[in-house]
Amino acid sequence: MVSILLVDDHPMLRQGVAQLIEMEDGLTVVGEAGSGEQALLRAEELNPDMILLDLNMRDMDGIATLVALRERGVSACIMIFTVSDEHDDVVAALRAGADGYLLKDTEPEELLRSIVLASKGQPVYSPQLASVLASGVRDTRPDCGEMLARLTGREKQILRHISTGETNKTIARELNITEATVKVHVKNTLRKLALRSRVEAAVWVVENRLFE
Amino acid sequence: MVSILLVDDHPMLRQGVAQLIEMEDGLTVVGEAGSGEQALLRAEELNPDMILLDLNMRDMDGIATLVALRERGVSACIMIFTVSDEHDDVVAALRAGADGYLLKDTEPEELLRSIVLASKGQPVYSPQLASVLASGVRDTRPDCGEMLARLTGREKQILRHISTGETNKTIARELNITEATVKVHVKNTLRKLALRSRVEAAVWVVENRLFE
DNA sequence: GTGCTACTACTACCATGGTGGTAGTTTTCG
């Protein structure tokens, strides 16, 4: 069962989407939010599998909400669901870590199919965005520098050790802290970088030549 | 207690070295071999912590022995102990994975100190080799291509997956084999490449741009 | 045929890694 949080400032639209989603086996709406603020609260409270996020909300920019969600470690699959097919919006969303981008004029069946696909980890984009995507924006992530800047000094230090293949134990020894503490830093680092393992972290560092 | 296997085709020299080693607390000679063939047998049989290996033996080249030892997964620290200070020999030994290189004219106390150091994982070289080492041969490893060539097709395939941060489970799924089989390949790959973890493997691949 | 290599699979075991939660200290900043 895929749990979904709807974020949109139009109650009617939320209702429509919710109804549609509930009709599909395997999908369920566990919460709704009408603003960025509420989205942050609900996301942490409900820990949904997926968040459908509108970009154009009154109180808080959708992109800002997206960034805030990611920074708080919300691991949900975040799908943008909006009216805007503006190049800049799409790019910004992808850079901020969106897992998909659907336009609101998508047909209901298409929307459902996309949600199911996305819930399986596959990024989904509306076909209308092909031109934008093709122009090489595929790199879903923010700048490496930006990402690195989110880490504390200690975390960067430990990331560097990870990228040389060291174990938590040896890192602890070299930094004169306990392995437990190293684990804490590793965990926080992985969360902030939205990576799933130290191997991914090591590869990311080396590929982007981050400490050279 | 550091267990040592002596490999040299001169019994008298073996005896002398053995006696010297036994005088040192913490070191012990667990076996001797007078040829490359014997060295392979003894190494697998005794699984020593360290192997002192002569380069100039009648039946089998010392370098060949070294390579064969490494290919069979002998994890011992292998110290070359020989008369040759030829540039090519030193380079070949280092490339083949030697952990140290000592000349036979080394003073007894110096030899002991070196063995102790090496047993702690520190590579040790006779000072006379400074010029050779300085000329940039520090890279202990064979060519990446050479290393890769030692892997089977399946192993290379799996290494590529590792280098993208995948887990054994997902690799198994994608290749339609069981996780247990993936583990076998991972283990063999790590052994052949003399690496200690998949993280090191991933970093190695990315740093050397092996699959691009 | 015999022998060798590669590939597959399984078991069992232990080490390592990652998550969640709690919590005390110090540093930083408004």
Add this chain to the structure above:
DNA sequence: CGAAAACTACCACCATGGTAGTAGTAGCAC
């Protein structure tokens, strides 16, 4: 000053990774 962030540490728990040994199958070479 007080709040927030960073760093430290420990616990318990579960997932993943790595090692060792055994073993069956297929293909290839001598």
